Amino acid sequence: MNNVALSVDELREISKKARLHIIEMVYGAKSGHPGGSLSIIDVLTVLYFREMHVDPVNPSDPGRDLFVLSKGHASPALYSILSLKGYFPEDLLTGFRKISSKLEGHVHYGVPGVEASTGSLGQGMGVGVGMALASKLDDKKNWIYVVIGDGEIEEGSIWESFMAGYKYRLNNLIVILDRNMIQLDGFTEDIMPMMEIKNKVESFGWNVLEIDGHNYDEIISAIEKAKKSKEYPTLIIARTVKGKGVSYMENNPKYHGSPPESEDLYLKALKEIREN
Amino acid sequence: MKSESLREAYGDELARLGETDRDVVVLDADLSSSTKTAIFGKRFPDRFFNMGISEQSMVLTAAGLALSGKKVFASTFAVFLSRTYEQIRQSICYNNINVKFVVTHAGITVGEDGATHQIVEDVGIMSGLPNMKVIVPVDSIETRSVINYLYENVRTPSYTRLTREKFPVLNDGDYNFILGKATTMRDGNDVAIIANGAMVSFSLQAAMELKTKGIDARVINMSSVKPIDRDAIIKAARETGHIITAEEHSIYNGLGSRVAEVVTQEYPVYVHRIGMNDTFGKSGSAWELFDYFHMGVSNIVHASESIFREEKKNANIS
Numbered sequence: 001m002n003n004v005a006l007s008v009d010e011l012r013e014i015s016k017k018a019r020l021h022i023i024e025m026v027y028g029a030k031s032g033h034p035g036g037s038l039s040i041i042d043v044l045t046v047l048y049f050r051e052m053h054v055d056p057v058n059p060s061d062p063g064r065d066l067f068v069l070s071k072g073h074a075s076p077a078l079y080s081i082l083s084l085k086g087y088f089p090e091d092l093l094t095g096f097r098k099i100s101s102k103l104e105g106h107v108h109y110g111v112p113g114v115e116a117s118t119g120s121l122g123q124g125m126g127v128g129v130g131m132a133l134a135s136k137l138d139d140k141k142n143w144i145y146v147v148i149g150d151g152e153i154e155e156g157s158i159w160e161s162f163m164a165g166y167k168y169r170l171n172n173l174i175v176i177l178d179r180n181m182i183q184l185d186g187f188t189e190d191i192m193p194m195m196e197i198k199n200k201v202e203s204f205g206w207n208v209l210e211i212d213g214h215n216y217d218e219i220i221s222a223i224e225k226a227k228k229s230k231e232y233p234t235l236i237i238a239r240t241v242k243g244k245g246v247s248y249m250e251n252n253p254k255y256h257g258s259p260p261e262s263e264d265l266y267l268k269a270l271k272e273i274r275e276n
Numbered sequence: 277m278k279s280e281s282l283r284e285a286y287g288d289e290l291a292r293l294g295e296t297d298r299d300v301v302v303l304d305a306d307l308s309s310s311t312k313t314a315i316f317g318k319r320f321p322d323r324f325f326n327m328g329i330s331e332q333s334m335v336l337t338a339a340g341l342a343l344s345g346k347k348v349f350a351s352t353f354a355v356f357l358s359r360t361y362e363q364i365r366q367s368i369c370y371n372n373i374n375v376k377f378v379v380t381h382a383g384i385t386v387g388e389d390g391a392t393h394q395i396v397e398d399v400g401i402m403s404g405l406p407n408m409k410v411i412v413p414v415d416s417i418e419t420r421s422v423i424n425y426l427y428e429n430v431r432t433p434s435y436t437r438l439t440r441e442k443f444p445v446l447n448d449g450d451y452n453f454i455l456g457k458a459t460t461m462r463d464g465n466d467v468a469i470i471a472n473g474a475m476v477s478f479s480l481q482a483a484m485e486l487k488t489k490g491i492d493a494r495v496i497n498m499s500s501v502k503p504i505d506r507d508a509i510i511k512a513a514r515e516t517g518h519i520i521t522a523e524e525h526s527i528y529n530g531l532g533s534r535v536a537e538v539v540t541q542e543y544p545v546y547v548h549r550i551g552m553n554d555t556f557g558k559s560g561s562a563w564e565l566f567d568y569f570h571m572g573v574s575n576i577v578h579a580s581e582s583i584f585r586e587e588k589k590n591a592n593i594s
């Protein structure tokens with residue numbers, strides 16, 4: 001079940017395949033959320049292909065690490081990673097958002113490898129808190145990973161979960177914040193300023209690390225550092241670029257929830273990802 | 277007739293389950309001494325999580341614990357759990373997991389605390405959720421039986437609605453709750469009063485008065501609101517032809533609405549609903565409030581008599 005330690009080049013190749021799937025999925029569905037999927041895909045690649053102990057052949061192994069995508073609209077990122085990992089065939093990704101498929105528009109518990117349904121923001125992190133508590137009760141040595149969005153932390157429930165994570169000393173919980181600075185209606189700091197998230201979360205008693213969320217070495221070393229925490233949970237603020245890898249999507253709020261509008265833009269996106 | 281606390285019965289039963297099953301875990305949101313989950317909390321502090329005044333966090337943490345295989349009970353006052361409707365919808369019911377909500381201080385029987393705390397919409401809110409079961413126990417004995425039934429037989433979401441006030445003990449000690457099954461508390465073929473919670477004992481008192489007026493009322497305890505006992509409702513409609521519903525809840529989306537749905541589909545007869553009529557509660561003693569809101573024994577008697585005598589137009593006038 002242990003991952004062979006893949007090189008950074010190998011991880012980059014997996015991310016590239018996943019990015020292509022993301023674009024194909026949202027273009028095929030004529031809807032979906034490419035921006036936040038492209039911003040978090042490098043983190044998901046490191047988690048599933050380097051850090052997490054999970055086995056697609058034995059998906060309910062009680063000792064497995066658990067992952068919750070609290071920003072469940074980035075379902076194309078998770079579904080593509082799960083298929084690349086071998087939970088289900090890659091050709092099923094074309095069913096995304098279609099009536100004949102299990103691949104619901106937002107992350108769905110019925111999909112192999114998915115640990116919890118998500119999509120309404122502010123919830124997956126609390127679910128991760130519960131999973132981390134359960135692991136402590138059972139003396140498990142597994143890790144609970146949660147990815148949250150930076151628009152998502154405007155939800156009050158996220159801060160309730162920060163309080164609970166501190167209270168119960170959940171050092172088996174690693175939360176990664178996709179800090180891409182954009183939400184549906186525009187830029188996060190215009191919609192609802194969060195300012196220095198690091199200070200805020202540190203004052204809730206958490207360890208906080210800040211990294212470049214597209215740099216594999218930084219992602220790996222931050223996770224390794226989080227795993228050394230003796231007492232408190234860790235938030236990794238991953239500074240990312242919304243729409244990363246597709247020039248016209250990068251830092252453009254429009255592509256939070258819109259696919260490429262034309263075949264030209266679709267092909268351009270695929271070309272740019274392939275040639276990157 | 278002796279009265280006993282439903283929430284104390286819950287707390288005792290929970291602690292008993294905790295003795296034998298380490299997978300039973302309990303969450304509360306700073307009301308454990310009132311909901312009585314504190315009994316469990318004192319005995320099993322490592323499996324009791326007081327999440328503070330953070331109901332969203334309580335519900336979401338409950339979801340995570342259940343997804344990891346725990347048998348989860350989560351409690352607070354009914355009115356405060358209702359603020360987490362959407363967490364319950366997405367993270368509990370959509371995942372269809374083993375979280376048992378047992379809420380207390382529901383309805384107008386919180387009395388003096390007033391309208392802010394008297395939730396009379398919760399049965400409707402919860403019944404609308406796919407996968408959710410909704411139960412309104414009538415007394416301490418039924419409460420114990422419900423908790424054990426849910427523990428033994430149900431691995432999916434449920435909502436059990438308890439009260440602050442003690443209620444008269446109506447069931448015998450050997451009573452066994454079955455989800456989706458009503459209990460006939462009194463037989464009669466002139467009119468059927470389908471009630472739950474506090475309203476069952478009022479309905480039994482009303483039935484005794486009706487007897488003196490020559491009317492034989494059947495009284496049914498419909499503690500299981502969802503799933504509801506369709507057969508008992510259809511039988512009551514067929515055999516009596518007159519149905520009264522009585523609940524400590526809004527007449528919209530509660531027991532009365534569910535009964536009316538079954539009756540209109542299966543065997544249309546006149547249904548008169550007694551309960552809160554699209555209104556908030558108010559401060560006052562618990563038992564005064566039933567009369568204030570036209571939900572007392574005399575109101576049940578009057579409505580039953582009126583519809584039995586086919587004077588339907590008078591049924592609303594007390």
